[in-house]
Amino acid sequence: xxxxxxxxxxxxxxxxxxxxxxxxxxxxxxxxxxxxxxxxxxxxxxxxxxxxxxxxxxxxxxxxxxxxxxxxxxxxxxxxxxxxxxxxxxxxxxxxxxxxxxxxxxxxxxxxxxxxxxxxxxxxxxxxxxxxxxxxxxxxxxxxxxxxxxxxxxxxxxxxxxxxxxxxxxxxxxxxxxxxxxxxxxxxxxxxxxxxxxxxxxxxxxxxxxxxxxxxxxxxxxxxxxxxxxxxxxxxxxxxxxxxxxxxxxxxxxxxxxxxxxxxxxxxxxxxxxxxxxxxxxxxxxxxxxxxxxxxxxxxxxxxxxxxxxxxxxxxxxxxxxxxxxxxxxxxxxxxx
Numbered sequence: 001x002x003x004x005x006x007x008x009x010x011x012x013x014x015x016x017x018x019x020x021x022x023x024x025x026x027x028x029x030x031x032x033x034x035x036x037x038x039x040x041x042x043x044x045x046x047x048x049x050x051x052x053x054x055x056x057x058x059x060x061x062x063x064x065x066x067x068x069x070x071x072x073x074x075x076x077x078x079x080x081x082x083x084x085x086x087x088x089x090x091x092x093x094x095x096x097x098x099x100x101x102x103x104x105x106x107x108x109x110x111x112x113x114x115x116x117x118x119x120x121x122x123x124x125x126x127x128x129x130x131x132x133x134x135x136x137x138x139x140x141x142x143x144x145x146x147x148x149x150x151x152x153x154x155x156x157x158x159x160x161x162x163x164x165x166x167x168x169x170x171x172x173x174x175x176x177x178x179x180x181x182x183x184x185x186x187x188x189x190x191x192x193x194x195x196x197x198x199x200x201x202x203x204x205x206x207x208x209x210x211x212x213x214x215x216x217x218x219x220x221x222x223x224x225x226x227x228x229x230x231x232x233x234x235x236x237x238x239x240x241x242x243x244x245x246x247x248x249x250x251x252x253x254x255x256x257x258x259x260x261x262x263x264x265x266x267x268x269x270x271x272x273x274x275x276x277x278x279x280x281x282x283x284x285x286x287x288x289x290x291x292x293x294x295x296x297x298x299x300x301x302x303x304x305x306x307x308x309x310x311x312x313x314x315x316x317x318x319x320x321x322x323x324x325x326x327x328x329x330x331x332x333x334x335x336x337x
Contacts, residue, residue, distance in 0.1 A: 027039045027040045027041050027054070027055075028040065028041060028042070028069060028070065028071050029069070029070040030042075030052065030061065030066060030068075030069050030070075031066070031067045031068045031069070031070065032061075032065050032066060032067060033064075033065055033066070033067045034065070038052060038054070038059070038061065039054065039055075040052040040053050040054035040055075040059065041053045041054075042069070043058075045063075048062065048063050048064075049061060049062050049063065050062075050063060050066070056217075056218045057217065057218025057219070058218070059216070060216070182196075183196045183197075183221060183222070184196045185209075185222065187203060187209070190202055190203050190204070190205060191203065192222070192224070193336060194221065194222055194336070195336060196221070197221050197237055198334055198335075198336045198337065199273065199305075199332055199333060199334045199336055200331075200332075200333050200336050201328050201329075201331045201332045201333065202327055202328050202331035203224060203328065204224075204324045204327075204328070206226055207224045207225055207226060207231075207233070207324075208224065208225070208226075208227065209222070209223070209224060210223040210224060210225055210229075210232070211223070213225070213229075213232065213234065214234070217234060217236070218236070219236040219237060219238045219306075220234055220235070220236050221235055221236060221237050222234070222235050223235075224328075230311060230312045230315070230317075230321075231309075231310070231311040231312070231321045231324070231325070232308075232309070232310055232311075233307070233308070233309040233310075233325060233328060234307075234308050235305060235306070235307050236305070236306045236308075237303055237304070237305050237306075238303065238304055238306075239302055239303055239304070240304050242304075244276055244277075244278060244297065244299040244304075245278060247297060247304055248278035248280075248297035251295065251297055251306060252264070252267075252280050252282075252295060255282070255293075255295060255308075256282075256284075258284075258286070259282075259284025259285060259286055259291070260284060260285040260286065261283075261284055261285050262282060262283075262284040263282060263283045263284065264280060264281070264282050265281040265282055265283060266279075266280070266281045267279070267280050267281075270296075272296060272298050272307075272329060272330070272332050273298070273332040273333050273334045273335075274334065275298050275299055275300050275305075275334060276298070276299045277296050277297060277298040277299065278296070278297050279294065279295070279296045280294070280295040280296075281293070281294055282294075282295065283313060289312050289313075289314055290312070290313040290314045291310050291311070291312065291313055292310065292311055292312075292313040292318055292321075292322055293308065293309065293310040293311075294307075294308070294309045294310075294322075294325055294326065294329065295307070295308050296308075296329055298332075300334060307329055307332075309325035309328070309329065310325075311325065
């Protein structure tokens, strides 16, 4: 399974959830053809893929995988369009008395006020109601056109409409996003060292750096795994005001919502690299595979490191890969300067 095809898939979504301990904000509901749902805001469209901004960061979703998009705002917009015809009909009846002072002020402003101008003003007053009535009629179908956008959007043909409105509102914020800082890292044999974030750990011989997976995930600082991505380990880092246990519980709860048939195997408090941590072991279905996962949330000063390792549980190498993931996590050392 290639990395680009994994964008928007459940394993990648699970990694994204593990790297963010904050609760999800209300956003548009993006329904995928496989029955899953994604909540976020579409901010761009390129290479036949939608860029969705979620509470966990940016996720790229292929257009062909989207069944429908249900905006969260049309319900609030509908009353506005319903009220506009009523607001315009009431002032429409008052246009007759308002037309008289308008004509009078224009006639008084002229240098020569004659009887001819008064007659012409009377003609305008008589025709005034006809003009205002004609102006009101086309505004009514204009309101019906806006109501046509309110229902939930289904199918890929209707996707550009919300994308255009959402992208227009999100465009000012896009340039403000800073480029991710360059990470100074090094691999010597089976030892991975991250100088930027000050830690090192054991790297299995069959594991390689996965820059595409790291760049696709929010707050990710390293992604390692096998070439076929049957085993992945991603480490993220963020600042949070939550205590360790509430932060870990929040991450684990969000993670359980990603998998089908999520089952927590165990939970315990532990120490990783001399730092307090909470560790979870779980099983769950995603992308047609049964996954075995280990989630560890580590408190390190004002920062929280989130480590998520996952491997196929439906092959003969499950025990070996589980042991490799456990060894890598246990070897974490935060004394790198």
